[in-house]
Amino acid sequence: MSEPSREARADALLDSMQEERTRRLKIFLGAAPGVGKTFAMLSAARELKRQGIDVVIGLVETHGRQETAALLDGLEQLPRRKVNYKGRDFTEFDLDAALARRPDIILVDELAHTNLPGGRHERRWQDIAELLEAGIEVYTALNVQHLESLNDQVRRITNVTVRETVPDAFLDRARDIVLVDLPPRELIQRLKQGKVYVPETAAAALDAFFSPTNLVALRELAVDTVAGHVDSDLREHMLARGGAMPVRRRVLAAIDGHSQSEYLVRIARRIAERRGAPWSVAFVDTGVTLDKARSERLDAAMRLARRLGGDAVVLRGHAIADELIAHADREGIGQIILGRTRERPLARMLGRSLTQLLLRRGAHLELTIIATPAERAKSRLRLRMPGGTGRRGEYIYATLATLVAFGLSFIADRYLSVANLSLIFLTAVLVVAVRTRMAVAVYTAVLCFLGYNFFFAPPRYTLMIANVDDVLAVSLFLVAALVASRLATKLASQVESLRMAHAQARALLALGQRLSTSTDAEGIRRVGAAALAHVLRCEVAVLARDASQVLRVVAASPRDFDLTSQDLGAAEWSEKHAEQAGRYTDTLNAAPCWVLPLGSDENHLGVAALRFPAGQGEPSTDERSLALTMVQDIGQALQRARLAEELEGARVQGETERLRNALLSSVSHDLRSPLASMIGSAGTLSSYGDQLPPEERRELLEAILGEGQRLDRYIQNLLDMTRLGHGTLKLNRDWTDAAEIVAAATTRLRKLFPDLKVDIVLPPQTLLLYVHPALIEQALFNILENAARFSPQGQPVRVVVRPKGEQVQIDVIDRGPGIPEDERARIFDMFYSVSRGDRAPQGTGLGLAICRGMIGAHGGSVEALPGDGVGTTIRITLPLPAPPANHA
Numbered sequence: 001m002s003e004p005s006r007e008a009r010a011d012a013l014l015d016s017m018q019e020e021r022t023r024r025l026k027i028f029l030g031a032a033p034g035v036g037k038t039f040a041m042l043s044a045a046r047e048l049k050r051q052g053i054d055v056v057i058g059l060v061e062t063h064g065r066q067e068t069a070a071l072l073d074g075l076e077q078l079p080r081r082k083v084n085y086k087g088r089d090f091t092e093f094d095l096d097a098a099l100a101r102r103p104d105i106i107l108v109d110e111l112a113h114t115n116l117p118g119g120r121h122e123r124r125w126q127d128i129a130e131l132l133e134a135g136i137e138v139y140t141a142l143n144v145q146h147l148e149s150l151n152d153q154v155r156r157i158t159n160v161t162v163r164e165t166v167p168d169a170f171l172d173r174a175r176d177i178v179l180v181d182l183p184p185r186e187l188i189q190r191l192k193q194g195k196v197y198v199p200e201t202a203a204a205a206l207d208a209f210f211s212p213t214n215l216v217a218l219r220e221l222a223v224d225t226v227a228g229h230v231d232s233d234l235r236e237h238m239l240a241r242g243g244a245m246p247v248r249r250r251v252l253a254a255i256d257g258h259s260q261s262e263y264l265v266r267i268a269r270r271i272a273e274r275r276g277a278p279w280s281v282a283f284v285d286t287g288v289t290l291d292k293a294r295s296e297r298l299d300a301a302m303r304l305a306r307r308l309g310g311d312a313v314v315l316r317g318h319a320i321a322d323e324l325i326a327h328a329d330r331e332g333i334g335q336i337i338l339g340r341t342r343e344r345p346l347a348r349m350l351g352r353s354l355t356q357l358l359l360r361r362g363a364h365l366e367l368t369i370i371a372t373p374a375e376r377a378k379s380r381l382r383l384r385m386p387g388g389t390g391r392r393g394e395y396i397y398a399t400l401a402t403l404v405a406f407g408l409s410f411i412a413d414r415y416l417s418v419a420n421l422s423l424i425f426l427t428a429v430l431v432v433a434v435r436t437r438m439a440v441a442v443y444t445a446v447l448c449f450l451g452y453n454f455f456f457a458p459p460r461y462t463l464m465i466a467n468v469d470d471v472l473a474v475s476l477f478l479v480a481a482l483v484a485s486r487l488a489t490k491l492a493s494q495v496e497s498l499r500m501a502h503a504q505a506r507a508l509l510a511l512g513q514r515l516s517t518s519t520d521a522e523g524i525r526r527v528g529a530a531a532l533a534h535v536l537r538c539e540v541a542v543l544a545r546d547a548s549q550v551l552r553v554v555a556a557s558p559r560d561f562d563l564t565s566q567d568l569g570a571a572e573w574s575e576k577h578a579e580q581a582g583r584y585t586d587t588l589n590a591a592p593c594w595v596l597p598l599g600s601d602e603n604h605l606g607v608a609a610l611r612f613p614a615g616q617g618e619p620s621t622d623e624r625s626l627a628l629t630m631v632q633d634i635g636q637a638l639q640r641a642r643l644a645e646e647l648e649g650a651r652v653q654g655e656t657e658r659l660r661n662a663l664l665s666s667v668s669h670d671l672r673s674p675l676a677s678m679i680g681s682a683g684t685l686s687s688y689g690d691q692l693p694p695e696e697r698r699e700l701l702e703a704i705l706g707e708g709q710r711l712d713r714y715i716q717n718l719l720d721m722t723r724l725g726h727g728t729l730k731l732n733r734d735w736t737d738a739a740e741i742v743a744a745a746t747t748r749l750r751k752l753f754p755d756l757k758v759d760i761v762l763p764p765q766t767l768l769l770y771v772h773p774a775l776i777e778q779a780l781f782n783i784l785e786n787a788a789r790f791s792p793q794g795q796p797v798r799v800v801v802r803p804k805g806e807q808v809q810i811d812v813i814d815r816g817p818g819i820p821e822d823e824r825a826r827i828f829d830m831f832y833s834v835s836r837g838d839r840a841p842q843g844t845g846l847g848l849a850i851c852r853g854m855i856g857a858h859g860g861s862v863e864a865l866p867g868d869g870v871g872t873t874i875r876i877t878l879p880l881p882a883p884p885a886n887h888a
Contacts, residue, residue, distance in 0.1 A: 024129070024137040027111065029144060031222040032215055035182040037141035038062065038109055042071035045107055049075060056103040059093040061110055076103075083116045090116055095127045098136070105137045107739045112146035112164040125166050132173060139381040142166060144222040171225075179226045184215035212600070240700035251279040253337040254324055257290060257298030260339040260370075265301050267370050268337050269308045280311035284320045287490075287497035295620050304622070307586065308684045314621060316395075318490070321357035328365055335366040394436040398444040401428045406451055411543055413456065421825065422454050425449075427576050433487075505624050507535045511630055515637040516533060522639055525606070526554040528634035532608060533557035536619070536627055542598070542634075543571050544606035551575060554606070563609060565589040571607045575599075582609070584618050594619075596628065598635040605638045620882040681707075731772045731857060738801055738808055745780040746799065753788045758795035767801065767808050770881050779851040779862075783812045783874045786848060790816030790872075803880060807860075819872050824864035851876075 007785060028037040038060060045055045057077040061070040074115050078098060080091035092115055097104055108131070113124040121127050128138050145154040148165040155161050171177070182190075253268035255261040265281055272279035283298060290298065302312040317323040324336060355676045358367055405428035409421045425448035433441035453463055518524045525542040534538040534557075541563060542555040549570055553563065563571070570582035570591040578600050582591035592611055599605035608631050612619070619627065681700040689697060739762050746758050769776070787797045795815040819827060825846055848862075855862045860878040867873050 023116055024132050024135070026137070026176045026178065027137045027171065027174045028139070028141045028180050029179045029219040029222055029226060030141070030180045030182075031144055032187060033143060034187055035180050037143075037180045039065075039068050039071065040178065040180045041107060041139050041141055042068065044074075045075060045105070046071060048105060051584045054104040056098075056101060056106050058098050058106045058108045059108055059110075078106075081116055081119070085116045085118075092116055092119060093124065093127060095130065096118055100642045102136060103135070104130065105139060107139045110142050111140045111142040112166050114164050123164075123166075125170055129170070129173075144218060144225055147171070147225065150221055150225075151219070154218070156388075158214045177226050179222060181219065182223070184212050184219070188212065213829075215707055225705055233570055244688050250331060250333045251275065251277050251335045251337065252319075252324070252331075252333045253281045253310075254329060255281055255283055255298070255301050255339070257283065257294040257301070258339075258618035259297065259458070261301035262304050262372060264337060264339045265305045265308065265310070268305075269310065271335070271337065271368070278311075280313060280331070280333075281305040282313050282324065284315045284317060284323045285497075286318050286320065287316075287493040287495065289496055291618075294616060296617055299618055299621060299624075303586075315774075318494075320354055321361060321377075324358065325361055325365070333365070335368060337368045337370060352578040393624045395443060398432045398436065398440045399447070401432050402444055402447045402451065403430065405448060409452075409456065422452055425452050457648060476652065498624060504622065507531070507626065507628060508633065511535075511633055515633065515719060518637070518641075521638055521645075522554065524634065524637045528608070528630070529555040529557045532610065532627070532630055532634075532680055535630065536610065536612075536623060538613075541593075541609045541611075542606060543575070543609065545575075545604070551606070561611070564592060567593040567595070567609055567611075570595045571609060575604055575607045578604070583612075584642070594627075596631045598631060598638060600635075603639055603642075605642070608634070674711040677707045678704050678711075720807070720865050731775070733772055735768050736773045738762075738769055738810070741769070741773060741777050741780060742799055742801060742810070744773075744777050745784055748781050749784045749788060750778075756788050756791065758784075759796045759798045761798065761800040761802075763802055765803075767803060767880065769808065769878060771878065775854045776858070776878070779854040780810065780812070780876065782848065782851045783862075785878070787812050787816070787872075787874070790814060792816065804877075806880050807879045808878050810878075812876075813867055813871060815867070815871040818867060818870060821865055821866070827864055848874075 006579050014267065028041045030037040042060065043568070045057070049055045055075065056612055057072065057075050059078075060072065062072070078094055078101060081094040083090045083092050098108075108124065108128055111125050111128065115122060115124060115127070119127075128140060131138050144150065145158075146166050148167050170441070251268055251272040251596070253264045255264050268279050268281065281302065283302070305312045313327070315323045315327055326331070328336060336358065338358070353366070353421050355369060358365070402425075409424050413421060414423065429441060429445045429448055433443040450463070454461060511528070514527045514531065515524055518527050521544075525544065529540045529542045532538070539561045540557050541553045541561050543551050543563075544554045546552050551568070553561070566588065567582065570588040572634065573588060574595040574597050578597045579587070580594070580596055581587040582593050582595040583589060584594050592614075594845040595607040596608045596610070598607055609625065669818060681703045685697065685700050686693075692700075742760060742762070746760065749758065750756065784797065784799070791797055791814045798811075798813040800809075800811040800813065802811075852862050855876055855878065858878060860876065862874065862876050865873040865875055
């Protein structure tokens with residue numbers, strides 16, 4: 001890094017001196033509400049007051065927290081400015097009072113607050129800026145989500161758009177930023193205890209903003225913000241004093257899964273501990289398939305890193321050096337630790353070894369090369385081809401391919417007179433490279449090169465080459481063979497990597513489709529167990545708590561899958577702590593099953609127990625990731641099913657409550673009205689019967705009879721609805737003419753409404769129905785009665801019967817006030833009250849509902865339609881079966 005110029009140092013020094021005089025802002029920064037920012041600010045103010053400094057509270061919001069409010073005692077508080085907004089009274093920070101009081105330090109809470117109209121500034125940070133310009137030191141508090149530059153990032157994390165923001169440039173005015181931190185578990189516990197919000201608001205906040213994942217992400221943003229502020233200050237001070245910025249402190253160990261990987265992890269841990277720096281371990285997946293031993297060593301190193309307190313990440317790419325440098329730049333890593341265990345002379349000669357690439361491209365990084373004596377000694381004893389030693393079967397395949405190429409070349413040379421035989425050998429190299437690994441392809445290329453030189457390049461049957469052109473041709477053949485083998489091997493590795501990724505994506509897609517078709521928790525668990533067993537080729541059991549809160553197996557694949565007592569113990573622990581347990585973990589690893597939680601700390605949805613064959617090693621990184629993803633999908637599906645069940649329960653409970661209230665209302669009205677009339681008439685007859693003329697006595701008796709009949713119809717309707725609701729209404733079907741049903745219903749109607757005119761329109765042909773005549777007559781009568789009650793005086797009710805294909809339609813048309821469009825479908829609900837319908841003036845509230853039940857029992861339907869300009873049309877539709885064979 002170049003030395004800063006004298007002019008730059010002078011400017012930086014002047015800026016530093018100016019900022020020392022003007023920086024009078026101290027910000028208490030938190031990751032979320034409730035971490036204790038106001039408490040920390042008030043505690044600092046009390047300490048300053050004890051030291052004799054003039055401290056005043058301009059505005060502090062305690063949000064009802066008693067321990068915070070207790071810190072206000074003994075501190076001077078400025079009166080707040082009263083504001084009337086939309087007819088309500090509020091209080092705001094009084095900027096003018098603060099400027100007039102002019103203390104040494106003033107506390108102004110909630111930096112991101114938006115002021116109500118009527119003040120000098122729109123935002124509170126603008127008020128604080130004016131206080132700073134006046135030379136008053138300010139203490140304030142801020143949550144990290146209110147920073148303007150983090151708005152989009154916070155929205156992606158929490159799905160919440162923060163409206164009140166503070167410009168990041170305002171933080172540059174802060175002399176100190178104090179990070180007030182609280183672990184997510186403790187913050188969530190405070191929230192549940194009502195120490196952050198009132199209980200109603202706290203429940204909503206837990207479901208939305210205050211999830212553990214959101215809090216961890218916000219916490220990291222807060223730490224990064226404070227770290228960035230510290231780095232900025234350090235950079236300015238170093239520049240002002242003519243120094244350079246120190247290197248970044250984070251440590252990264254790059255491992256490759258060979259025997260030195262765990263050694264590198266421990267070295268990285270010790271180096272980071274001595275420096276007091278965070279550290280991590282990275283593996284770059286280039287798409288090359290790892291053998292079983294190397295994969296196991298890699299997984300063991302990753303587990304060791306996590307156990308020692310580091311982070312373990314897997315990077316994907318084809319250039320290891322580029323991926324490591326890019327990751328270092330993204331994460332602010334200053335030191336990379338490498339292991340020097342493999343000697344590659346050709347790569348070192350060409351300057352393409354990993355160490356040389358990192359030295360050339362990562363000049364801003366500190367590289368530490370760790371030599372392991374045992375591996376270096378072994379590397380001197382044997383020559384290692386790129387890609388490893390290979391398996392015996394691959395070399396046998398390569399040898400056979402080379403022999404086939406020799407046979408084809410001899411035939412082509414003797415009988416076909418092929419000019420360029422090298423293409424045959426080049427084809428053999430490509431075939432081997434596609435089917436095997438790089439080391440085997442190089443072995444094939446060398447064999448073909450030597451054979452081509454010995455048998456076909458003049459002078460034949462010797463490794464000598466007489467012609468200079470042949471020397472170039474043979475050399476180029478070797479180069480072309482090596483390059484082609486490298487490209488073919490790389491392509492095959494990429495194809496294999498894509499194939500594995502596609503297989504995983506296909507498995508997750510199939511699981512998602514099957515989960516989407518399962519509507520209950522039992523089906524989801526059964527589908528999930530079967531999918532895990534099929535994809536991971538293991539035995540799977542899903543456990544959940546029953547009604548007695550005992551953890552039991554509720555789904556398994558295969559069905560006879562039994563768990564040991566150790567498995568059940570691991571399942572209990574995993575379900576309680578929402579963490580992995582059993583085999584392949586550090587918790588209760590004596591259990592034969594690998595146990596994964598389906599829920600979280602807040603939602604315990606059971607566990608999935610996976611039992612792999614006893615002789616099988618630990619699942620690979622890809623298999624582990626796939627298992628965790630599938631279990632997570634199953635858990636989310638169970639959570640959705642639980643929410644759907646709770647919503648359905650709430651809906652049913654609400655609907656039941658509505659019907660209960662409607663039933664009570666209807667019964668209280670429709671029973672008391674006729675009873676009151678009957679009691680009144682009977683009481684009059686009992687008290688004054690002898691004194692009343694015969695005409696009045698007859699009217700009272702007719703009133704008692706009419707109200708009694710009305711009460712009887714109401715009770716009969718209740719009984720009919722009960723039978724319909726329980727499916728016990730028996731249909732005694734018979735052939736009958738639609739005209740006879742209409743005639744019977746209208747005859748009954750005229751007894752109740754003798755002055756009502758009914759117009760009947762019948763088709764010319766006979767329409768035979770195969771129905772229960774009494775029920776259809778009752779349904780039609782209920783509709784006619786409803787129409788009669790709402791028909792204006794002197795206006796007729798029309799009944800129109802017409803065939804419609806294989807159905808018959810019976811329309812009852814009145815000239816009444818009509819029914820609003822949005823309520824036509826609901827008039828057939830029990831006890832539904834509307835401006836018109838069978839509830840008024842003397843309806844039971846059940847007639848139309850019974851009508852729908854009776855018609856529906858015959859396979860028909862009933863609907864309300866608008867009338868011809870005015871009124872309402874109630875249409876009954878019934879199936880029209882073929883008439884009986886013996887009918888003329």
